[in-house]
Amino acid sequence: MKSGGRARRSPLFGMRPACLALCLALSCNPSWAGSGDDLGALPFEQLVRREVTSGSQLARQISDSPSAVAIVTADDIRAYGYRTIAEVIGSMRGLYTTSDRRYTYMGGRGFGAPGDYTGRIMVLIDGYVTQDSLFNQAYIEESGLIDLALVERVEYVPGTGSVTYGNNAMLGIINIVTRKGSDFNTLQLSGEAGSHDTYRQRATFGKRFDNGADLLLSASSLQSQGQNLHFPAYDTPANNHGWANGIDDERNRRLFGKFSYDGFTVEAAHVERRKTVPTKPMRLAVFNTPFVIDDENSYLNASYETDLGLHLYAASRFYFGRYAYDSQRTINDPASNAQRKHRAEWWGVDQKFIGKWFANHSIMFGMEYRNDYSQYLSRSYFYPDGRIDAASSVKDSYSRNTASLYLADEYRFHERWRLNVGARYDKASDLEGNWSPRLALIYQPSFRTTLKASYSEAFRMPNADDRSFYHAGAAPEYVAAKEFVVQHDLDRQMRLTGTLYEYRRSKQQVYLGTPGHYAPIGNSLARGLELEFEARWDNGLRARSSGAWQNSSDATGLDAVNSPNVLGKLQVSAPLPGNAVRAGLEAQYLGSRLTDERRRLGGVALANLTFSSERKWHGMSASFSIRNLFDRDYEVVSPFTWAPGTGIDALRMDGRSYWFQINYDL
Amino acid sequence: MRALLLLLGFGISLAASAQVVSEHDMKAAYLYNFAHLFEWPESRRANFHICILGDEEVGAAMQGYDEKRVNGQRMVIARLSTTTPIRLCDILYVGAAEVGNLPKIRSMLGGQPTLTVADKVPLQSVAVALALENQHLMFDVNLEHCERANLKARQTVLGLARLVRKPADGEAKGNAVSR
Numbered sequence: 001m002k003s004g005g006r007a008r009r010s011p012l013f014g015m016r017p018a019c020l021a022l023c024l025a026l027s028c029n030p031s032w033a034g035s036g037d038d039l040g041a042l043p044f045e046q047l048v049r050r051e052v053t054s055g056s057q058l059a060r061q062i063s064d065s066p067s068a069v070a071i072v073t074a075d076d077i078r079a080y081g082y083r084t085i086a087e088v089i090g091s092m093r094g095l096y097t098t099s100d101r102r103y104t105y106m107g108g109r110g111f112g113a114p115g116d117y118t119g120r121i122m123v124l125i126d127g128y129v130t131q132d133s134l135f136n137q138a139y140i141e142e143s144g145l146i147d148l149a150l151v152e153r154v155e156y157v158p159g160t161g162s163v164t165y166g167n168n169a170m171l172g173i174i175n176i177v178t179r180k181g182s183d184f185n186t187l188q189l190s191g192e193a194g195s196h197d198t199y200r201q202r203a204t205f206g207k208r209f210d211n212g213a214d215l216l217l218s219a220s221s222l223q224s225q226g227q228n229l230h231f232p233a234y235d236t237p238a239n240n241h242g243w244a245n246g247i248d249d250e251r252n253r254r255l256f257g258k259f260s261y262d263g264f265t266v267e268a269a270h271v272e273r274r275k276t277v278p279t280k281p282m283r284l285a286v287f288n289t290p291f292v293i294d295d296e297n298s299y300l301n302a303s304y305e306t307d308l309g310l311h312l313y314a315a316s317r318f319y320f321g322r323y324a325y326d327s328q329r330t331i332n333d334p335a336s337n338a339q340r341k342h343r344a345e346w347w348g349v350d351q352k353f354i355g356k357w358f359a360n361h362s363i364m365f366g367m368e369y370r371n372d373y374s375q376y377l378s379r380s381y382f383y384p385d386g387r388i389d390a391a392s393s394v395k396d397s398y399s400r401n402t403a404s405l406y407l408a409d410e411y412r413f414h415e416r417w418r419l420n421v422g423a424r425y426d427k428a429s430d431l432e433g434n435w436s437p438r439l440a441l442i443y444q445p446s447f448r449t450t451l452k453a454s455y456s457e458a459f460r461m462p463n464a465d466d467r468s469f470y471h472a473g474a475a476p477e478y479v480a481a482k483e484f485v486v487q488h489d490l491d492r493q494m495r496l497t498g499t500l501y502e503y504r505r506s507k508q509q510v511y512l513g514t515p516g517h518y519a520p521i522g523n524s525l526a527r528g529l530e531l532e533f534e535a536r537w538d539n540g541l542r543a544r545s546s547g548a549w550q551n552s553s554d555a556t557g558l559d560a561v562n563s564p565n566v567l568g569k570l571q572v573s574a575p576l577p578g579n580a581v582r583a584g585l586e587a588q589y590l591g592s593r594l595t596d597e598r599r600r601l602g603g604v605a606l607a608n609l610t611f612s613s614e615r616k617w618h619g620m621s622a623s624f625s626i627r628n629l630f631d632r633d634y635e636v637v638s639p640f641t642w643a644p645g646t647g648i649d650a651l652r653m654d655g656r657s658y659w660f661q662i663n664y665d666l
Numbered sequence: 667m668r669a670l671l672l673l674l675g676f677g678i679s680l681a682a683s684a685q686v687v688s689e690h691d692m693k694a695a696y697l698y699n700f701a702h703l704f705e706w707p708e709s710r711r712a713n714f715h716i717c718i719l720g721d722e723e724v725g726a727a728m729q730g731y732d733e734k735r736v737n738g739q740r741m742v743i744a745r746l747s748t749t750t751p752i753r754l755c756d757i758l759y760v761g762a763a764e765v766g767n768l769p770k771i772r773s774m775l776g777g778q779p780t781l782t783v784a785d786k787v788p789l790q791s792v793a794v795a796l797a798l799e800n801q802h803l804m805f806d807v808n809l810e811h812c813e814r815a816n817l818k819a820r821q822t823v824l825g826l827a828r829l830v831r832k833p834a835d836g837e838a839k840g841n842a843v844s845r
Binding site for chain 2: 039040042044045047048049050051052182183185210212262263307309311313354356359362415447492538
């Protein structure tokens with residue numbers, strides 16, 4: 001035995017005199033330049049009580065992907081006062097969002113054409129694909145499934161993801177990781193108040209049990225009165241001089257629960273949102289009449305991860321999802337009451353294995369079965385006396401099941417080189433089978449530098465809405481992407497990332513000039529460059545700044561609509577004197593972009609400022625945000641042609657707004 | 667805007683003096699302490715080997731403890747790139763990049779007196795599992811693993827652990843979390 005009961009020697013005794021002298025001369029130990037003080041000299045009892053900056057090193061990507069992942073952590077969410085996934089996405093390199101006061105849509109790398117919903121990107125919550133099965137829409141504002149207070153981190157994995165996820169992962173993947181019960185370990189109550197009579201209440205209970213089980217439960221609700229909005233395109237006496245009054249309200253309710261124990265996790269979420277839409281989103285819609293939409297999304301996701309022995313690991317997953325949409329509006333037609341009622345339900349199982357049989361290979365393979373057993377779209381029109389206009393009403397019902405196989409190998413053929421080869425095969429009941437391959441080469445000349453080059457192909461099946469709209473012409477759409485990435489850590493606190501990419505899309509639907517006539521014959525191209533600098537210094541200062549330059553054309557060969565050529569982001573946050581409050585300043589530049597009528601909207605720079613408490617005070621924490629700090633008047637591209645001929649085809653966005661949040665741990 | 671930046675700049679300069687411990691520095695300090703807080707079977711080796719596999723940053727931070735003394739032995743820090751030499755390690759820290767190899771590492775080590783430490787892994791796969799929670803670096807101890815490796819944990823380490831997994835029935839003892 002090593003000498004048992006002897007008191008531990010001070011580590012200084014172990015040092016050589018020369019080193020000691022040097023340390024004294026420099027009044028710091030060169031070996032510990034990063035930590036500032038000698039942690040080794042502290043008794044362990046004191047050491048364990050020291051606070052550690054969670055990732056004072058830069059956040060590392062979880063996703064195993066040969067692209068340059070962007071990460072927003074819970075710290076960033078607090079520091080910059082993000083309230084929705086859309087705001088998180090808007091802060092990321094090369095991405096932007098567009099709101100039409102109904103939904104918020106995301107765009108980037110030539111994706112995000114108006115009317116696309118958030119359709120060609122995948123948004124995952126803890127591995128569950130959140131898109132509904134009717135429109136493939138990801139819900140990223142208040143109709144989204146998750147409260148940001150429950151989010152541990154959001155990762156954006158650019159580059160196609162069909163090799164792993166199959167259908168629809170064309171532009172990339174947004175990966176949301178939720179927090180654990182132990183991150184709260186109490187009952188937390190939260191209240192928020194913001195501009196336009198907006199309030200939110202939330203109660204979250206988290207606990208880690210002695211046996212290692214972890215439980216997180218949360219419920220929240222939001223109510224917003226909204227604003228009276230002026231739309232210059234309708235500024236006529238008959239249209240209330242362009243004012244839409246009292247029809248901008250919004251409310252939502254969210255529930256979330258997660259339980260995990262020993263590799264087993266079951267998670268469920270539900271959101272219902274009602275929004276009154278103040279715009280006139282369809283030609284027939286009547287301005288300044290209530291247009292109420294209800295979106296409801298729910299899921300259940302159960303997974304079990306285990307080590308099967310013999311260097312084989314298994315991850316099994318079952319999921320169930322449900323989406324419901326209802327809307328009511330007044331239209332300019334004898335049957336003036338237009339109602340939509342869309343419903344979808346689906347379930348699936350996924351069995352994944354990871355084999356580590358060979359020293360230099362990590363082999364992943366598995367299969368997924370998904371059953372979209374109910375896809376129901378209904379559009380009905382009623383006369384004022386309640387009779388239905390049966391001739392115009394449409395009811396469509398679809399279903400689809402998809403079986404998929406996937407296989408990928410990461411081959412470390414040299415200490416500094418890795419080859420990543422994978423493919424996924426998806427066979428849907430109504431479509432031909434499709435292969436999505438990916439090939440990537442990763443080179444790490446040093447532990448600070450990584451170079452990645454990849455080629456991948458992805459596809460998107462026509463969804464239920466496409467099938468209802470294009471009928472027999474509905475067809476899959478494809479993209480082939482090339483990407484080159486350089487990541488270099490200047491030191492453990494600073495990182496530079498550069499990306500060059502090219503996306504070639506094919507078989508896009510093209511309008512043939514007569515109503516209802518489309519053909520899947522379009523091709524388009526997007527190329528771009530993205531640069532990012534990221535730093536988290538030990539003094540608490542954090543900064544991230546990025547620029548993206550993109551050039552994209554649409555299927556007609558013209559410059560793509562709503563695709564800015566330049567995007568800039570800057571986020572700086574630091575503790576204020578006294579270290580009680582952190583200030584976070586964010587600036588975003590959205591370059592000039594074309595509207596649907598090919599008018600160019602000027603670039604706009606926006607700033608947001610947030611103050612948040614750095615630590616809890618008797619269980620209390622708070623934050624205060626100002627969005628659009630300088631009250632810039634700006635417009636975004638409207639996803640609908642809403643006032644042809646007026647020259648107004650953009651939507652004015654909100655001016656300065658305020659938001660205050662207070663949390664209390666019981 | 668300028669006033670704002672000035673304000674921020676002022677805040678930054680004042681905050682610069684704040685003491686913050688980074689995660690990898692803390693992990694290195696824990697590994698250094700574990701060398702004193704566990705008991706290894708008698709060894710005739712002159713050196714005490716702390717190996718870091720699959721985490722360059724912890725490896726770099728650990729370098730600061732090279733040549734320190736632990737109960738008469740000289741501490742040698744080895745930053746490994748493969749699992750081949752792990753049977754020579756007294757403490758083996760397995761970083762995120764190599765966590766997938768834990769079962770292989772476990773079978774390679776067998777009953778070898780090596781204290782395996784890893785971050786964010788199930789406790790059954792290592793002797794000590796680290797976890798960052800509420801800005802504190804927590805650790806759980808798996809006594810079953812320690813027993814197999816012929817290592818003894820001192821009372822100090824058991825008292826400060828968040829969770830101790832007993833050998834016989836695998837039952838876990840809860841310990842009040844720091845708040």
